[in-house]
Amino acid sequence: MPDPDDHFLARSLEALQENVRRAGPAASAGYTLIGAILLLGGLGHLLDRWAETEPWFLLAGLLTGMVVGFYELAKTVWKP
Amino acid sequence: MNAAQHAEDLPVEDAHATAGHAAGGHGEGEFDAGEVIIEHIANSPLDHPILHGPHIAGIDFSVTKHVMMLWLVAGFLFLVITLATRRFLAQERPIPAGFMNALEAVVQFVRDSMVRPNVGAKWVNTWTPLILTLFVFILTANAVGLVPMFEVLGLVDKAILHTSEESLLNSMLHGGATATANYNVTAALATITFFAIIVAGSMAHGFITHWKNLVPHGLAWPIYILLIPIEVMGMFVKPFALTMRLAANMSGGHIAILAILSLVFIFNQQFGSPLLSMGVGAFVGVPLATGILALEIIVVLVQAYVFALLTSVFVGMAINVHH
Numbered sequence: 001m002p003d004p005d006d007h008f009l010a011r012s013l014e015a016l017q018e019n020v021r022r023a024g025p026a027a028s029a030g031y032t033l034i035g036a037i038l039l040l041g042g043l044g045h046l047l048d049r050w051a052e053t054e055p056w057f058l059l060a061g062l063l064t065g066m067v068v069g070f071y072e073l074a075k076t077v078w079k080p
Numbered sequence: 081m082n083a084a085q086h087a088e089d090l091p092v093e094d095a096h097a098t099a100g101h102a103a104g105g106h107g108e109g110e111f112d113a114g115e116v117i118i119e120h121i122a123n124s125p126l127d128h129p130i131l132h133g134p135h136i137a138g139i140d141f142s143v144t145k146h147v148m149m150l151w152l153v154a155g156f157l158f159l160v161i162t163l164a165t166r167r168f169l170a171q172e173r174p175i176p177a178g179f180m181n182a183l184e185a186v187v188q189f190v191r192d193s194m195v196r197p198n199v200g201a202k203w204v205n206t207w208t209p210l211i212l213t214l215f216v217f218i219l220t221a222n223a224v225g226l227v228p229m230f231e232v233l234g235l236v237d238k239a240i241l242h243t244s245e246e247s248l249l250n251s252m253l254h255g256g257a258t259a260t261a262n263y264n265v266t267a268a269l270a271t272i273t274f275f276a277i278i279v280a281g282s283m284a285h286g287f288i289t290h291w292k293n294l295v296p297h298g299l300a301w302p303i304y305i306l307l308i309p310i311e312v313m314g315m316f317v318k319p320f321a322l323t324m325r326l327a328a329n330m331s332g333g334h335i336a337i338l339a340i341l342s343l344v345f346i347f348n349q350q351f352g353s354p355l356l357s358m359g360v361g362a363f364v365g366v367p368l369a370t371g372i373l374a375l376e377i378i379v380v381l382v383q384a385y386v387f388a389l390l391t392s393v394f395v396g397m398a399i400n401v402h403h
Contacts, residue, residue: 017193024198024389031390032314035321040313068313 029076033069040065111349113342120338121331123262124255130248145252149259153221161216190215194389198396203284207395210276211388214269218260219384222330225258226376260383261330263323270319273391277315281398293401318394322387329383333376340368 044061048054124130124145133141161183168180176184191208194215199207234253243249259265281290294311295304343365348357 017189024393027386028318028390028393031321031325032317035324036313036317038324039317039320064313068310068317071310072314072317 025076029073032072036069036072037062037065040068111342111345113339113346116342117335117338119254120256121258121261121334122255124251128251128254130251145255145257146259146262146265148252149221149224149257150265153217153224153259157216157220186216187212190388194385195392198389198392199280200396200400203280203399206283207276207280207392210272211392211395214272214391215384215388218269218326218387219380221260221265222258222380222384225256225261225330225334226373226380227257230257256334258330258334261327261334263327266323266327267319269326269387270322273322273394274316274319276391277318277394277398280395284399285401290398293398318390322390326383326387329379333372333379337369337372337376340372341365 040061041058042061044057044059044064047057047061051057126140126142126144129142129144130148131143133143135141160179164180164183168174168176187208190212191204195208195211196204230253233249237243237249237253241249278290281293284290285293294315295307299307341361344357344361347360348354351357
């Protein structure tokens with residue numbers, strides 16, 4: 001590989017890498033937030049269909065999803 | 081990658097789709113954008129697999145298109161990387177050149193800027209192979225999905241070969257070619273991540289301590305009643321987020337491209353003017369599709385990168401516990 005310091009493209013790539021690397025935990029928290037809401041909301045919806053109790057399990061699932069998602073977000077943000 | 085070349089191929093792809101759809105005898109030449117798009121995203125239907133397999137314990141082992149793409153990508157990577165590495169190791173003076181140079185750059189990049197900062201110097205050599213494999217495999221499977229090779233095959237079949245409905249070639253034309261746009265594939269990949277997290281924690285701290293590490297120590301006991309279920313759910317949510325993200329990103333771009341190119345046929349059907357629809361294709365459809373394809377090339381890279389990066393972040397979280 002050529003010396004990475006003197007090439008414009010190589011330097012841009014390096015900067016991109018550094019930014020994406022530092023964004024890693026934030027991306028993980030963001031995806032976990034939406035993933036938790038989707039997963040637990042979906043589970044609630046399935047439970048509702050099975051027990052025919054619409055819409056209570058869906059609401060409970062969405063709320064639990066928000067709690068789990070925000071908990072993961074808080075863990076990322078308030079890391080010592 | 082040559083985006084312009086893809087854009088040239090894609091109208092062909094769509095033309096084939098309409099031809100195939102019309103030949104399917106559904107409507108009399110009527111264009112249904114939704115159906116065409118779904119056919120290009122979804123796996124091959126179960127009555128048109130590539131190879132009919134046996135049913136074992138209620139599971140259909142037929143080889144569908146996405147299974148074939150998975151095996152093709154895995155075989156291709158195994159052959160190319162093993163051959164390159166063996167030839168490099170057999171050299172007199174081990175100086176990498178050509179493909180080996182690029183391969184080394186990728187390996188070094190994954191190890192030094194993905195795994196080492198997250199997992200730590202002690203475990204970097206344990207986890208680099210897994211994360212590198214995930215990265216290279218997802219990257220190749222994503223990238224193969226961008227190349228419209230089966231659409232070109234379909235055009236050759238329709239125009240020159242005229243094979244029968246039941247031929248092997250014809251069964252390869254059903255369904256899309258991006259295996260990572262299938263939620264089952266990404267769920268399997270995320271399951272690997274799920275177990276990797278548990279194995280990483282167990283290797284670093286012992287099996288029991290890993291589970292104890294999930295929650296912070298030394299809190300009042302009522303908090304644990306809340307925290308333990310939340311942490312257990314969080315354990316399942318992380319791989320789920322990986323699953324949805326990769327599959328949704330890979331199918332989203334394809335849907336956008338196909339929807340824009342469908343404008344040509346929708347205009348033709350709505351206004352009955354081929355000239356107008358060709359104009360729409362030339363000045364709106366193809367330029368927009370080219371732009372989205374260029375974005376797709378970035379998405380292919382970034383999604384493979386993010387999957388590998390998040391896997392290493394999660395593995396690192398199980399190993400370096402701070403509370």
